Amino acid sequence: MRFVDEVTVTVAGGRGGDGILSFRRGPILPKGGPDGGNGGRGGSIVLRGSNNLNTLVDFTGRKHLTAESGRRGGSNEKRGAAGEDLIVVVPCGTTVIDDESLLTLGDVCNHGEDLCVAHGGAPGRGNASFRSSTNRAPRQVTPGRDGEARRLRLQLRVLADVGLLGLPNAGKSTLISRVSASRPKIADYPFTTLRPNLGVVRIGTDDGFVVADVPGLIPGASAGAGLGTRFLRHLSRTRILLHLVDCVPPDGSNPIENVGLVENELFRFSEAFRERPIRVVLNKIDATTSEDVTQLVSHFRQAMPEREVWCISGIAGTGVAALMNELSSEVVRIRSVSREDPDALSADEDVRERLSEDVLRNELQARRRKEMDSWAQQPKQPSSNIDPVS
Ligand SMILES: Nc1nc2c(ncn2[C@@H]2O[C@H](COP(=O)(O)OP(=O)(O)OP(=O)(O)O)[C@@H](O)[C@H]2O)c(=O)[nH]1
Ligand SMILES: [Mg+2]
Numbered sequence: 001m002r003f004v005d006e007v008t009v010t011v012a013g014g015r016g017g018d019g020i021l022s023f024r025r026g027p028i029l030p031k032g033g034p035d036g037g038n039g040g041r042g043g044s045i046v047l048r049g050s051n052n053l054n055t056l057v058d059f060t061g062r063k064h065l066t067a068e069s070g071r072r073g074g075s076n077e078k079r080g081a082a083g084e085d086l087i088v089v090v091p092c093g094t095t096v097i098d099d100e101s102l103l104t105l106g107d108v109c110n111h112g113e114d115l116c117v118a119h120g121g122a123p124g125r126g127n128a129s130f131r132s133s134t135n136r137a138p139r140q141v142t143p144g145r146d147g148e149a150r151r152l153r154l155q156l157r158v159l160a161d162v163g164l165l166g167l168p169n170a171g172k173s174t175l176i177s178r179v180s181a182s183r184p185k186i187a188d189y190p191f192t193t194l195r196p197n198l199g200v201v202r203i204g205t206d207d208g209f210v211v212a213d214v215p216g217l218i219p220g221a222s223a224g225a226g227l228g229t230r231f232l233r234h235l236s237r238t239r240i241l242l243h244l245v246d247c248v249p250p251d252g253s254n255p256i257e258n259v260g261l262v263e264n265e266l267f268r269f270s271e272a273f274r275e276r277p278i279r280v281v282l283n284k285i286d287a288t289t290s291e292d293v294t295q296l297v298s299h300f301r302q303a304m305p306e307r308e309v310w311c312i313s314g315i316a317g318t319g320v321a322a323l324m325n326e327l328s329s330e331v332v333r334i335r336s337v338s339r340e341d342p343d344a345l346s347a348d349e350d351v352r353e354r355l356s357e358d359v360l361r362n363e364l365q366a367r368r369r370k371e372m373d374s375w376a377q378q379p380k381q382p383s384s385n386i387d388p389v390s
Pocket of ligand 1: 166167168169170171172173174175185186187188189190191192193194214215216217283284285286287312313314315316
């Protein structure tokens with residue numbers, strides 16, 4: 001299934017039904033009173049969280065959602081039927097943003113949780129509702145109102161047990177394709193991966209655990225460089241982070257400094273990541289000598305004594321099985337802890353706030369600046385009420 005993590009969609013609540021003009025008439029009631037009924041309320045659009053979905057792909061072919069309109073009123077003061085609400089299922093972890101104002105309307109986090117994103121229009125009033133002591137035969141009616149309409153941006157944060165983190169080209173996609181059935185594109189240029197890939201790692205007969213291959217991060221990612229914020233948000237709902245490091249970077253950079261660069265971006269994006277277990281995994285050990293690897297590991301141990309350091313070759317498979325076994329037991333342990341402590345994924349909370357406050361505010365400012373620039377560049381019309389200088 002194609003993983004889609006961001007879509008825009010227009011939503012419109014149903015129109016309210018019109019109120020009608022009618023008078024009671026019959027053989028014994030030739031001049032009965034007003035009996036035009038009110039219309040029915042328009043249906044609303046409601047997003048409902050589901051654990052059974054993990055992509056927004058359904059919205060790529062469904063760009064406009066409209067709920068049912070309310071029916072018009074009837075004679076005999078009959079109220080029109082209300083339009084049915086349109087319930088749209090979205091994966092848990094979906095943030096809903098108004099695409100015009102860039103304000104966050106809400107988050108759908110739990111299975112069965114509802115978020116109303118477009119209210120149905122109010123119903124119109126029939127003439128019976130205007131009857132009063134001074135006006136016994138009103139001819140006044142009101143039409144139903146249009147439902148709320150807006151363009152939404154839906155953003156999904158993937159839910160995974162293990163998130164792969166690292167600079168572009170570190171070998172994240174190679175690793176996920178080795179340990180799971182996921183087959184992402186692999187190439188020796190940066191940003192090969194532009195959307196997260198999810199893979200299930202099965203060890204023995206257990207249920208397995210989910211690994212997310214997230215696109216590479218570069219310095220400045222926390223401020224949006226290289227679509228960084230869009231990629232970083234996916235790490236917010238992962239339990240363990242594997243930081244993949246190229247032990248022989250082709251640009252000759254220092255692998256230890258590279259770890260600092262990426263993790264600074266992560267912590268700048270959300271301080272809550274400091275509490276998340278992050279394992280350093282030195283990748284591509286096949287591309288250098290075992291002496292160099294041993295030396296690099298000892299440098300890492302000196303620089304960050306509290307961190308676990310693993311050595312693997314994603315291509316040759318060296319060390320991969322041992323790493324996956326270790327992760328499997330760690331995932332089981334963390335799952336049982338987070339069952340007791342539902343706040344265990346606190347970075348998710350923090351990231352949601354950051355996304356709605358900082359990142360979207362920056363985007364809104366950039367959009368306003370662009371509008372001002374294009375306005376300033378427009379050729380100015382001479383004002384017609386000023387006489388041209390002769
Ligand atoms: N020698 C060696 N090369 C590797 C290893 N793992 C990956 N590579 C190579 O490194 C390059 C990048 O690999 P990818 O798996 O696409 O890297 P990535 O981290 O997913 O990169 P982005 O998607 O751009 O962030 C490819 O040419 C891979 O063949 C490894 O263990 N050893
Ligand atoms: Mg990749």
